[in-house]
Amino acid sequence: MIKKYNKNCKIIAVDTKEMDKIEDIDFLQCDFKKEVSKEIILKKLSTKADAVLSDMAANTTGSKDLDCIRTNELCVEVIEFSRSVLNENGSVLAKLFNGKDFNNVKNIAEKNFKKVRFFKPESSRDFSKETYIHCKGIKAL
Numbered sequence: 001m002i003k004k005y006n007k008n009c010k011i012i013a014v015d016t017k018e019m020d021k022i023e024d025i026d027f028l029q030c031d032f033k034k035e036v037s038k039e040i041i042l043k044k045l046s047t048k049a050d051a052v053l054s055d056m057a058a059n060t061t062g063s064k065d066l067d068c069i070r071t072n073e074l075c076v077e078v079i080e081f082s083r084s085v086l087n088e089n090g091s092v093l094a095k096l097f098n099g100k101d102f103n104n105v106k107n108i109a110e111k112n113f114k115k116v117r118f119f120k121p122e123s124s125r126d127f128s129k130e131t132y133i134h135c136k137g138i139k140a141l
């Protein structure tokens with residue numbers, strides 16, 4: 001179905017949980033935080049990617065602070081990994097929480113990308129600290 005819009009498009013999806021098969025999506029059931037998972041993703045990509053999208057959130061523990069820290073750690077891993085897989089003008093869109101370590105994520109994103117902005121889509125509930133970060137254009141270090 002995706003190939004209908006772009007026949008050269010390649011999409012790799014990752015989750016620790018099982019996912020129903022979706023046509024043209026290469027699904028990898030693994031823990032993104034593990035180095036081996038990142039190596040497999042890199043091998044599957046034959047060229048640099050245009051975009052990295054992450055809706056990953058750590059499993060809830062009952063402690064909102066801990067959930068926030070763990071989800072934001074995932075977000076940082078996504079941002080740092082994106083440097084190695086994205087083309088120069090590529091984008092990252094990732095979920096994070098507006099908690100204590102929010103500025104840490106922002107600083108890391110600004111160190112790695114030319115443009116960084118935050119937005120909360122309408123579908124995200126007002127009371128939730130969930131928000132999204134969009135980073136574009138890899139910065140030379």
Ligand SMILES: C[S@@+](CC[C@H](N)C(=O)[O-])C[C@H]1O[C@@H](n2cnc3c(N)ncnc32)[C@H](O)[C@@H]1O
Nearest residue numbers: 014015016017030031032033055056057058059
């Ligand atoms: C908010 S849900 C995303 C739901 C998805 N967007 C959907 O519509 O079904 C967060 C997802 O992140 C996944 N996740 C959490 N930690 C992960 C990790 N370390 N590696 C891969 N996936 C992870 C969870 O298994 C969960 O499915």
